[in-house]
Amino acid sequence: MASEAKDSIGLLNPSTRQTTMDARLRFGILVVVVLASVGLLYWQVPNTALILAFLALTSSAAAMFYFVRPQTSPVDEGLAESADWVVTRLIADQSDMGLAVTDRAGRLVCANELFTKWFNGPAVPPDLPLQSGGNELLATAGRNAWRDGRGYAEGLKRGVAEYAAKVLRTGQGDEYLMWQFKPEIRADILDDTVRMVGGAVGRALSEAGVLATVIGGEGRIRASNPVFALRATGSSDANISGRNFINFLRADDKGTIFFEREGRHGTPVRMFHVPLDREQEKGPALILLIDDDGGMFERGKALEQVESMLSLLPLGLALTDRDGRFLFLNKAFTRTAGIPEGEKPLYPGDLMIRDDKSAVADAVRRYASGPPMSGDLAVRLRSGGDDPVALGMAGVRGLGDAAVLLSIKDNSEETKLKSQVAQATKMQAVGQLAGGVAHDFNNILTAIIGHCDLMLLRHAPGDSDYDDIQQVRNNSNRAAGLTRQLLAFSRQQTLRPQVLQLPDVVADVSNLLKRLLDDNIELEVKHGRNLGLVRADPGQLEQVIINLGVNARDAINARGNGSGKISVTTRMVSPSDVRALKSEILPVGDYT
Known part of the structure; x- marks a missing residue:
């Protein structure tokens, strides 16, 4: 406040000094005038008494004027005036x-x-x-x-x-x-329009089916109502402010406008452009869009034809509008859904149990408003018990009010198949477990058979323990065969293919095979010439030869005479010989 007063005084000091100078000048002029008057009077009337009387009268008048007027100095006047301006500024x-x-x-x-x-x-x-x-x-x-x-x-x-x-x-x-x-506060029509479209007015337009958005002069979205955001992005709550408006729309060769998200098969729209500043060629604008119903009559006829075709199909099919209300149901659909004759439900959710109603309603609305797409939903019918059915949905466009095609089919066979697959998976796990056990058990049997062979070397055939040891050995071999079958069935064996000479493998196995055969059974081994190499797993190949020998032994014993001959022969077979066998099991090709 002191600085404000000082500034005001500083502004008034030149005026104050001017006033003081003017007062002195006026006083000097007054003295000159009085002296001139005295001299003129004395020149006209040379009377001393008269001159003194005139001076006394003039002095009395000056003294009266001086004492009667307010006694303020120029500085005091300046301070008073300065104080007035400070008060004025405080008020201002x-x-x-x-x-x-x-x-x-x-x-x-x-x-x-x-x-x-x-x-x-x-x-x-x-x-x-x-x-x-x-x-x-x-x-x-x-x-x-x-x-x-x-x-x-x-x-x-x-x-x-x-x-x-x-x-x-x-x-x-x-x-x-x-x-x-x-x-000056000017009304901004762009801001007002943005507030309206993004507020209650925009929601009211959405309920009326009018899509509204506001774009700036650069073509970017300033605001939009919920139904525009839903058609443009699939979500009514999507924030699309600042995005390019033209990116959400596309036009075909005929100039028909569609939403880019819905594609050519989407519902066409008609666009109205309302400029908010007519002085600008590319200024802000309000864009209004509505569904183009120019071909409703043709679409209505097309819908009738589609309904006639759907009624002849054995599949359960139905049509709903955008709000999810049934427009058409064929006989197969009503029969599969368990709808009584003469009754027509209002919504698909009315056919489902309570837990599935909301899911069906949401799915129908999603397929009705989005781009054409299809999918399935597992639901349980109110009249179908606990077994689920597959409710297929597909968005359709260009058929008037029809928006979603529904199909329904019984999933009982699919459910049984899934149960069988689950059971097969369980059995596979059991097989893997059995294979692991069989592998360990086979190692134990190998040790038992080995010890039996050692004991047989110390006992002659006429010994009383010889037959018991032979019986233990035979039973162990049978158990080993079972374990090998379990291993093969469970796929637990590890295959290591090698390039082999077949006669070498047969020679190694023949010693073991002789021990497996009875004394009255003769083993004959013959090898051909110029045999080629084979690539196989040695263990698997030995197992095959042993299995063949054991099966042949059992067949000989089954005849009852107890004697016989087993021949193991290796020879080269040409492709013509293979074709002459006329067997689908043996491969046909160029083998050497």
């Missing part, structure tokens, strides 16, 4: 307008805080930091105020702000100008 700071006062010399006498804030310090009107000729408008308003008492100026721009000015001539002697600045 309470105003919502920018205020400034200038004198006739164009000097700033007083300014409030808003004026200083808006114009970056104590600038002196009309020389303010304005744009687009604002200073000329303000200077004209000041000249009009000096002439007519008041002046006006509008459209004074400073950055993004815009002001209107009013200039008044004021003061006791009309020696000051008061400048009043007030910001």
Whole structure:
């Protein structure tokens, strides 16, 4: 406050000094006039008494004027005037307008805080930091105020702000100008439209089926209502502000407009472009879209034809509209869904149990509003017990009110198949477990058979323990065969194919095979010439030869005579010989 008073005094000091100088000049002129009057009077009337009387009268009048007028010094007058301006500024700071006062010399006498804030310090009107000729408008308003008492100026721009000015001539002697600045608030139709589309008005348009969006001059979305966001992105809550409007739409060769997300088979829309600033060629605009129903009559006829065709098909088929209400059900659908004759349900969810109703309703709405797509939903019918059925859904377009095609089929066979697969998987796990056990058990049997062979070497055939040891050995061999079969069945054996000479493998196995045969059975081994190499797993090949020998032994014993001959022969077989066998098991090819 002291600085404000000091500034005001500083502004008034030159005037105070001028007033003091004017008072001294007037006093000197008065003394000269009095002396001149005395000299003129003495020149006309040379009377000393008369001259003294005139001086006494003049002195008395001057003394009376001096003592009667207020005794204030020029400095006191300046301080009083300065105090008045401080109070004026305090009052002006309470105003919502920018205020400034200038004198006739164009000097700033007083300014409030808003004026200083808006114009970056104590600038002196009309020389303010304005744009687009604002200073000329303000200077004209000041000249009009000096002439007519008041002046006006509008459209004074400073950055993004815009002001209107009013200039008044004021003061006791009309020696000051008061400048009043007030910001202009213009209605922004773009902001108003954005608020409406993004608010209650946009939701009301959505309920009426009108898609609305607001775009800026650059073509980007400022706001949209829920139904536009749903058709454009698949979600009514999607935030698409700032995205390019044209990216959500496409047009075919005929100029028909579709949503890009729905493709050519989507519902066409008709677009209305409402410019929000007609002075701009590419300014902001309100875009309204509605479904193009120009071909409803043809679509209605097409729907009738489709319904006639669906009624002849043995599959359970039905059509619903966008809201999920049934439009058509064929006989197969009503029969599979267990709908009584003459009864037509309103919604697909009415056919389901309570737990599946909401899922079916949501799925139907999703397929009705999105792009054409298809899918299945496992549900349980209200009249079908606990066994689920497959409810197929597919979005359809171009058939008038029809939006979703429903199909229903019994899943009992599929359920049985799934149960069988599960049982097979369980049995496979059991087989793997049995294979692991068989592998360990086979190792134990190998040790038992080995010890039996050692014991047989120490006992002659006529020994009393010989037959018991032979019986243990035979039973162990049978158990080993069973374990090998378990291993093969469970696929637990590890195959290691090698390039082998077949006669070598047969020679190694023949020693073991002789021990497996009875004494009355002869083993004969013959090898051909020029035999080629074979690639096989040695263990598997030995197992095959042993199995063949054991099976042949059992067959000989089964005849009852107890004697026989087993021949193992290796020879080269040509492709012609294989074809002559006429067997589908043996491979046909060029073998060497």
